[in-house]
Amino acid sequence: MSDPRPIGVFDSGVGGITVLKAIHDLLPNEDLVYLGDTARLPYGTKSADTVVRYATQAADALIARDIKLLVIACNTASAVGTPLLAEKFAPVPVIGVVEPGAEAAIAASRSGCIAIIATEGTVRGEAYPKAIHDRAPDAQVTQAAATVFVALAEEGWTSSAATREAARTYLHPLFAGETSPDTLVLGCTHFPVLSDAIRAELPQGVAMVDSATTTAQAVASALGDTSAPVDQKGTVKFLATDGAERFARVGRIFFGAEIDEQAIEIIDL
Structure with missing residues (x-):
């Protein structure tokens, strides 16, 4: 039965807006509520227990x-919290970004050699290698923490000299071995806005995967007959825990459209 209620999406900051946009583009009739926990970002450098606590509150x-x-539009929170949140909030479906991202990486890779860049927390939790190996046991997976990318994306430095240098520093060691990966997973929702700088440092022919589109497809599948009425024009509501002005300014880089600062609701978790 059609259900007009909104879909909720959260992240530690504005990076998850890449997932929000993909959902909005695919399902324009759905109402969306996005929460950026901007007072406590980033999650990627926090302990697993802290991330689970923050994610549960969001x-x-x-x-x-x-x-x-x-939708958990944060790779770190998805890595450590998806099963717990799914159990806690059942029967509300809970979708993280790691599983769809792993599936997309396997589909894109010709050789089974896959590289992942993510935050410290996501790399430390081994979430992507586990999700990939659950589906493709013979896959060769390498990882690197690219934490500086989060700050660069939050500042809107999408193609600066600092961003290009960071891309060289992170990526060249990943692709320097005898068996070079043919697929790179952007394992943080902040990273897609840096894709031009990242692409410039990749060997020719390497596929670049982010989980936003695949997550949106997983959302559509999970909705089934509970999707919004076809004649409903979907709305997007933004919530943040701090800094409406900065949220609007940086968020538009990820959303690809202006975000009204006055319409952002500041909440306390």
């Missing part, structure tokens, strides 16, 4: 708004 805030589906 999810609680969205569940309280009567959402019909929850």
